Amino acid sequence: xxxxxxxxxxxxxADLSVRGADGLVRCFSCDLEQVDTFASAIGSAREAxxxxxxxxxxxxxxxxxxxxxxxxxxxxxxxRVNFSNTVMFCEAAKKVLLDEGGGTLCxxxxxxxxxxxxxxxxxxxxxxxxTRYLEGLDHKHRADGLRVITVKxxxxxxxxxxxxxxxxxAGEPDAVAARVLSAIxxxxxxxxxxxxxxxxxxxxxxxxxxxxxxxxx
Amino acid sequence: MSSRYTTGAMxxxxxxxxxxxxxxxxxxxxxxxxxxxxxxxNVSLSRGLGRSYGDAxxxxxxxxxxxxxxxxxxxxxFDEDTGLFRxxxxxxxxxxxxxxxxxxxFTPVSPGTKFVTLGGMVAADVHxxxxxxxxxxxDHVTSLKMRVADGRVLECxxxxxxxxxxxxxxxxxxxxxxxxxxxxxxxxxxxxIWQESRRIHDIDEFQESLESAAPNWPYTMGWxxxxxxxxxxxxxxxxxxxxADPEQAPPKPPKTRFRPRLRFDWPSWILNRATIxxxxxxYYRKQWRRVSCGIVSHESFYxxxxxxRSWNRMYGRRGFTQYQCVLPREAGRSSARxxxxxxxxxxxxxxxxxxKDFGREGRGVLSFPRPGITLALDIAVRDDTQDLVDSLNxxxxxxxxxxxxxxxxxxxxxxxxxxxGARLAEFNAIRDRWDPNRRFRSALSVRLLGD
Numbered sequence: 001x002x003x004x005x006x007x008x009x010x011x012x013x014a015d016l017s018v019r020g021a022d023g024l025v026r027c028f029s030c031d032l033e034q035v036d037t038f039a040s041a042i043g044s045a046r047e048a049x050x051x052x053x054x055x056x057x058x059x060x061x062x063x064x065x066x067x068x069x070x071x072x073x074x075x076x077x078x079x080r081v082n083f084s085n086t087v088m089f090c091e092a093a094k095k096v097l098l099d100e101g102g103g104t105l106c107x108x109x110x111x112x113x114x115x116x117x118x119x120x121x122x123x124x125x126x127x128x129x130x131t132r133y134l135e136g137l138d139h140k141h142r143a144d145g146l147r148v149i150t151v152k153x154x155x156x157x158x159x160x161x162x163x164x165x166x167x168x169x170a171g172e173p174d175a176v177a178a179r180v181l182s183a184i185x186x187x188x189x190x191x192x193x194x195x196x197x198x199x200x201x202x203x204x205x206x207x208x209x210x211x212x213x214x215x216x217x
Numbered sequence: 218m219s220s221r222y223t224t225g226a227m228x229x230x231x232x233x234x235x236x237x238x239x240x241x242x243x244x245x246x247x248x249x250x251x252x253x254x255x256x257x258x259n260v261s262l263s264r265g266l267g268r269s270y271g272d273a274x275x276x277x278x279x280x281x282x283x284x285x286x287x288x289x290x291x292x293x294x295f296d297e298d299t300g301l302f303r304x305x306x307x308x309x310x311x312x313x314x315x316x317x318x319x320x321x322x323f324t325p326v327s328p329g330t331k332f333v334t335l336g337g338m339v340a341a342d343v344h345x346x347x348x349x350x351x352x353x354x355x356d357h358v359t360s361l362k363m364r365v366a367d368g369r370v371l372e373c374x375x376x377x378x379x380x381x382x383x384x385x386x387x388x389x390x391x392x393x394x395x396x397x398x399x400x401x402x403x404x405x406x407x408x409x410i411w412q413e414s415r416r417i418h419d420i421d422e423f424q425e426s427l428e429s430a431a432p433n434w435p436y437t438m439g440w441x442x443x444x445x446x447x448x449x450x451x452x453x454x455x456x457x458x459x460x461a462d463p464e465q466a467p468p469k470p471p472k473t474r475f476r477p478r479l480r481f482d483w484p485s486w487i488l489n490r491a492t493i494x495x496x497x498x499x500y501y502r503k504q505w506r507r508v509s510c511g512i513v514s515h516e517s518f519y520x521x522x523x524x525x526r527s528w529n530r531m532y533g534r535r536g537f538t539q540y541q542c543v544l545p546r547e548a549g550r551s552s553a554r555x556x557x558x559x560x561x562x563x564x565x566x567x568x569x570x571x572x573k574d575f576g577r578e579g580r581g582v583l584s585f586p587r588p589g590i591t592l593a594l595d596i597a598v599r600d601d602t603q604d605l606v607d608s609l610n611x612x613x614x615x616x617x618x619x620x621x622x623x624x625x626x627x628x629x630x631x632x633x634x635x636x637x638g639a640r641l642a643e644f645n646a647i648r649d650r651w652d653p654n655r656r657f658r659s660a661l662s663v664r665l666l667g668d
Contacts, residue, residue: 008252015291019316159250159288165231173288 002030002041003059024049032059032085033077038092046096054104054184055093057086058151062160068122075122082126087133094137094146102145104184107134111152111192114201118216138189147187151180154197167217169196232281238270238529239598240536241626243660245276247285253305257364257394260284262659264390265307265334269341270539271626272660273389277668280658284394286336292316293397301359303399306336313402318515319470322402325357331520335398341623342387342584346436346458346519349576354400355386356580362397366652370396384647387581389622391657391666392648407466410436410458410518413510416501420451420554420572424590427574430457436518437574442497443560443567443594444490451557453572454504458518471514478526485533488597490566532597540609541593541621543575543586548616553590559612560594563605567594582644583637585621593624603627610636622661633665641666 003009009027016025026048030041046052060082068075090107097103112120113127131150138148155161155170171194183191192198207215236242247264250256257263263284264274276283286307294303300322302313311331313324328343337343342355351357360374361382373382385392413434417423423439430437434457441453522528529536544552553572560567571593575586596602606627613620619636620628634641645666648655658668 011291011293014293018292018295157249157288159252159256162249162256165233 001025001027002045003027004029004031004033032081032089035085035088038089042092042096051100052093052096052103053100054106055097056180056184057089057093057105057107060086060108062123064164065119065121065123078123079126082123083129086130090133090137094141097146098141098144102147104147104149104187105137106149106151106180106184108151108153109134111154111197111201114152115204115207115212117204117212135189147189149180149183149188150190151176151183152190152192152197152201154192154194154200156194169194169200171197235264235275235283236267236536237272237274237626238268239538239626240529240532240534241270241272241275241538243272243275243278245281245283247283249285249288251288253284253286253289253307253394253396254364254370257284257396258368260394261657262390263306263336263340263394265337266309266332268330268333268337270537270624271622272664273341273623273625274337275660277658277660277663286334286395289396290334294399295402300402300404301399302402303360303397304335306334306339306395306398308335308398309333310335310338317402318405318408321404321406323405323515324354325351325401325403326354327519328354329520330523332523335400336390336395339386339395339398340388340390341621342579342581342586343623344575344579344586346438346573348586349431349437349574350435352577353387353579353581353584353586355584358386358398358400360399361385361395363393363395365393366654366656380647381651383580384582384644384651387579387584387622388644389583389661390659391662392651393657405460407461407463408470408515409461409466409512410515411461411465411510412456412458412513412518413508414504415455415457415508416504416506417451417453417455419449420557421550423451423453423455423572424550424553424574426455427572427590430455431574431576433457435459439572440500441557441570441572441592442501443557443570444494444497445501446561450554450561451572452501453570454501456518458513461512466512471516474516474524476524476526479528479530482530482534483532485535485597487533488531488566488568490564493566493568496568532595535598537595537597538602538606538626539593539595539624540606540627541585541591541624542609542613542618543589543591543621544613544616544618545587545589548589548618552616552618553592555616556592556609556612559608560605563601563608567596569593569595582640582647583622585619585623587619589618591621593621607632622665625661628665630665630667 001009006029013025013027028041028044030037061078093105109131110127112124113131134148134150153176155167156176157170158173176193179193232244234242235245248256260282261280262276263286265286267274289305289307292304310333314331327345338354342353344353360372362372364370436458439453439455441451445452573591575589575591578587610628610632614635655668662668
């Protein structure tokens with residue numbers, strides 16, 4: 001496990017160990033804001049585990065559109081962390097996985113990247129960029145044995161969305177985890193989680209601009 | 218790397234309705250998150266899975282924010298040799314059972330539902346079918362990590378800050394946020410229970426049979442037909458159990474069954490005297506043999522009501538209350554009869570009525586159990602429920618008993634003060650030391666403690 005808060009990582013490691021992954025969990029410090037930590041963190045993980053089969057990237061930051069409009073520094077940071085730095089992390093992970101002869105790179109993007117929508121203009125734009133990058137990566141490297149999986153979570157009740165009032169079809173983290181695991185097993189390139197968001201987003205993608213301009217989601 | 222920018226966002230989200238299990242509700246805001254230490258800083262109450270029946274997990278009107286602990290559910294330590302277990306307070310008993318029963322471990326004390334968090338089990342100092350020999354959950358807790366009113370995060374135990382520890386067990390979350398819970402698991406020989414059920418003809422026989430079963434069975438409880446009157450008052454079924462030996466038990470662990478969910482509130486007329494009478498008659502007749510025994514799964518023995526999700530919707534939109542009291546041994550054999558007669562005399566219909574003997578006092582300052590007999594009555598909320606609870610409380614006061622705060626939503630402050638006397642004074646004194654400004658409060662503490 002890689003993350004920026006080592007104390008917190010150790011707690012999650014203890015949890016996983018007691019649940020059955022005893023002896024298989026190691027933690028290394030890595031911060032998505034610091035591009036120069038990526039290669040060494042991934043390298044340490046590879047060494048500790050004796051090779052890598054799959055890398056799952058679920059880190060990122062979130063802020064509401066109002067917060068981002070009020071704070072340009074935060075907006076710049078969010079776009080950098082969620083888009084360019086995540087791309088750079090994937091580039092580093094891709095290199096290692098290809099070196100291993102292939103594997104799975106599973107990255108959390110968002111349904112927010114599907115359409116330009118009023119409440120998630122900046123966040124959604126960064127996620128849209130990430131989604132396109134992952135799509136291209138999958139096209140290029142599937143033949144080399146590298147499977148790139150784009151996860152598009154809808155509204156999930158976690159601390160990320162703690163301040164927001166949940167819409168219908170808001171999902172639980174456990175349900176999302178189960179769907180993502182099954183997508184990794186099947187090698188499905190795109191997975192919506194929880195499941196109903198696939199159909200909700202199909203409708204939203206099909207909406208004419210004239211309607212999108214009028215609605216508030 | 219989830220956000221640090223969401224809590225305390227630009228506009229506070231609007232208030233929404235937060236309910237207890239009996240559908241009693243208040244307006245508030247639930248704050249959720251994995252990092253309890255960070256998000257508990259300015260919140261005056263924690264809640265877990267919301268299984269307390271009344272207003273214990275509801276915010277007070279002047280402090281609408283409640284911390285929901287259910288995402289803080291990591292296991293932090295488990296010692297295979299001693300069974301010592303530590304986890305974050307939002308960790309649910311259902312998870313503990315799922316992960317640890319196959320490995321031969323079980324909670325030392327389990328309430329009648331597995332959908333409770335460790336934090337809630339401590340705050341209510343829950344008891345189970347083994348109260349008469351193993352006491353309450355709090356008796357098995359070795360240490361708690363807490364956030365207290367002055368903002369400090371500290372560890373408390375019987376040795377360290379023992380006053381805080383004693384007040385927190387059974388303290389209904391009013392002493393601070395419980396962040397982590399450490400307690401000892403019990404090893405079990407199988408996941409099956411050897412159960413004996415016995416038909417009981419009246420309430421006095423019930424009290425006797427519970428007492429005589431206590432030395433022989435680690436788990437006992439009884440179901441009572443709350444509508445039977447006169448000479449049949451308190452008839453029902455006594456259920457006793459012990460863990461089945463591996464050679465008695467079926468070779469495979471019990472299957473997890475499909476659990477239907479009630480999707481809507483039943484109209485309130487469905488549960489009326491007639492339908493409850495039919496159900497009770499059938500349930501009583503089910504035990505047509507004087508005594509029967511056999512192997513049952515731990516789920517059906519411990520958690521029969523968990524078989525239907527959201528069963529509380531059966532009681533309709535107005536919900537229900539559970540009246541649970543304990544009557545001390547000194548009150549004598551017929552104390553339970555006198556309390557039941559208050560219910561039947563007022564025409565109160567209780568759909569579910571449970572009786573159980575308690576063997577010992579809890580460790581917490583306000584722990585509910587004490588040696589004696591406990592009655593738990595589910596009562597649908599109607600216009601006269603307040604009067605009914607008042608009369609029951611007056612009878613319980615005469616018997617020298619008290620009520621269980623985790624179930625309560627109708628008890629008046631003067632009744633509560635009369636029941637708790639010296640214990641309440643001790644609890645208040647500890648709160649004065651740790652939280653003189655009463656930062657921690659709930660709808661229950663406003664109602665019963667005058668916060």
